[in-house]
Amino acid sequence: MNHKIFKERSVITVDCREMFPPEPMVKVLEAVETMASHEAVLMLHRHNPVHLFPKLAERKLEFHLEEHGDDSIELLIWRDDS
């Protein structure tokens, strides 16, 4: 993934590719709860985490999704402090 956030913030990677539901959501939400303002969270997963998006929206977080083929996605999450 190529995104300006990578240059602006330190990125915490949460690799969920070998986790059973709902562990990916738990791990990512735990990470974003403790994320500092200079940090962002990068989720690596096998498919679109459809149920996660409303939870991110609830927390007023920004995110950017990239799909790579059928088996891989990257989801970058950050808090917009501006």
Add this chain to the structure above:
Amino acid sequence: MKTGSLHLDQAPPEDIPFRFFLSAPLFGIMAGCLIAFRGNSLFLTTWHMETVALTHLITLGWLALIMMGAFYQMVPVLVGGHVPYLPLARIVHGGMISGTFFFAGGLLRSNEQNLLTIGGVLLSISILLFLIQLTIALFRVKPNRPTVLAMQVSIISLAVVAVLGGLLLGQLAGWWVLPFNREIMKGIHLTFGLLGWIGCLIMGVGFHVIPMFYLATSFPVKQSWWILYLLIATLVLFPLSLVMEWGTIWNIIMLLPAVAGSGLFVLTLLDLFRKRKRKVVDTTLRYWQLGLLSLLLSLLVCLVYPWFPNQDLLFFFGLLFLMGFAVSITNGMLYKIVPFLVWLHRFSSLVGKVRVPFMSDITPAAKTHQQFLLSVATFVVLAIGIASHQNWIIQLGGMLLAGSSGMLFGILYLSTRIKVPEV
């Protein structure tokens, strides 16, 4: 913010899928009690009205309820379709359970016309409402993924099943005399019901959820399309062969695409299970394995039947396809979906604030495994009962079915009773 083709937060309120999912095992209990009371008399001829009642307690009461609940839950989430007039789902649910109850009651009381009429009207209204909602939701989505096409074929098939079922019911209730051959209509009703409505939905959902739930690689897309095209070929050609009365050989030839497609589905899934990244075995995986094995055996019976036509083979086919394949897989999927929805709706917002339960805290694995063993025992005892025509064995199978369904209901009910902790 970029979410591809996803629609945010369109999942229905939790009570909508839960009311469908929790009602289904109650019809399993009724079916079990019916077998326990009537025994071998239910397994003499497939035209016996009590046998038709039993079949519909399973197909309408168990399968259709779970499949409708699954459609309401999955169409927004999996394919991004917007289901309109969502609160109508509660009316659909009420109509389906009361309609199935009256319909089965009418058949059991020697085609009592008032009960059949009430049942027929309630079922017609519920299925029509459901079809309108899902047609609007699904046919606005481009069928550019196998799961979408599978769901669309499943919905079209339900419409065909309902129209033919309504015509057959109308004849039983004395509303009209059919100008068509009843045997042919029953054949088409069964083909669209089993292969189109049930088969396409289970396979279409399987393409999507197996990799997600079991950490397997994605279902090969090219194979998914082929499987669907083969099923659709039989859905078109087999009824045509029946209507044109081309005879047994052509009937078998027209069934071959579906047999090949279903066989390909089973073999591909078993291979995906074998190669999954984490070899965790749970009850739901066991249910899938039982279901796939039963589907393979039912295909064999399907091919053998035209050469050795007898009622016992038809009952074995019904047992293998309905109980072994469809009921097993839907039962197993409930153990994945219900605890996940409880967790999603009640605990996901609390992550990072309080300790949230795991799925196994919501639906205990030991209990689900015991219920699985009871289901296997039900299946084996009923198979022995059908082969031997021993009344007491069939009655025992009925009691086991009622017990297994009751246990499923208890597990699901307790799963949905878990309260949200105070923060």
